[in-house]
Amino acid sequence: MEKTDAVAALAALAQDNRLDVFRLLVQAGPEGLTAGAVAEALDLAPNTLTFHFDRLRMAGLATVRREGRSMIYAARFETMNALVGFLTENCCGGASCAPAGPSKPARKRSQAPA
Template sequence: MEKTDAVSALGALAQDNRLDVFRLLVQAGPDGLSAGAVAEALGLAPNSLTFHFDRLRAAGLIAVRRDGRSMIYTAQYEQMNALLAFLTENCCGGVSCAPAAECKPARKRKSEIA
């Protein structure tokens, strides 16, 4: 990951609602959640949620796909892992150390997401 990409991702996450949205989508796993489910879970108005989704998408942290009439949003784990790797690249003062754990999401049932 390039420094400019890291700054973009960190900037997108540097807001309460966007951080909540991203964390919820990470928890949801690769199946993602509909925009309505995200709005309901976080108590956000749909019009402001669209703005937050756009910022996260521009940073490459989430993706969207259409499923019938619904828009389904998913976390982009590869980009998240790249950001974590960038942030921890020199965690041991330049000495090689154990790599940061990578998130490899398992599919969850919607009933498991709180």
């Protein structure tokens, strides 16, 4: 993946609703979802959703196909995987950087009484 493609994909995902749409499409798998199903699941207006789908398509993160009267949107997994690969290709200088075990959230320190 080229840097310009990565920037376009990240820009498309850098908005709450679009990120939600993309994650929902990823969960749906290669068969995708109808625009109506996405709108219902995320409680988004159809005209707003069309704009978000267009941004995801222009960034190469989603495809659309017509089935009868329905528009079916699906995530482009090859682009998603290329983006993840681009972001991690130089991770940890080539050494494995997978965590040894499940990480726990940092605990807040309580201040000792004075």
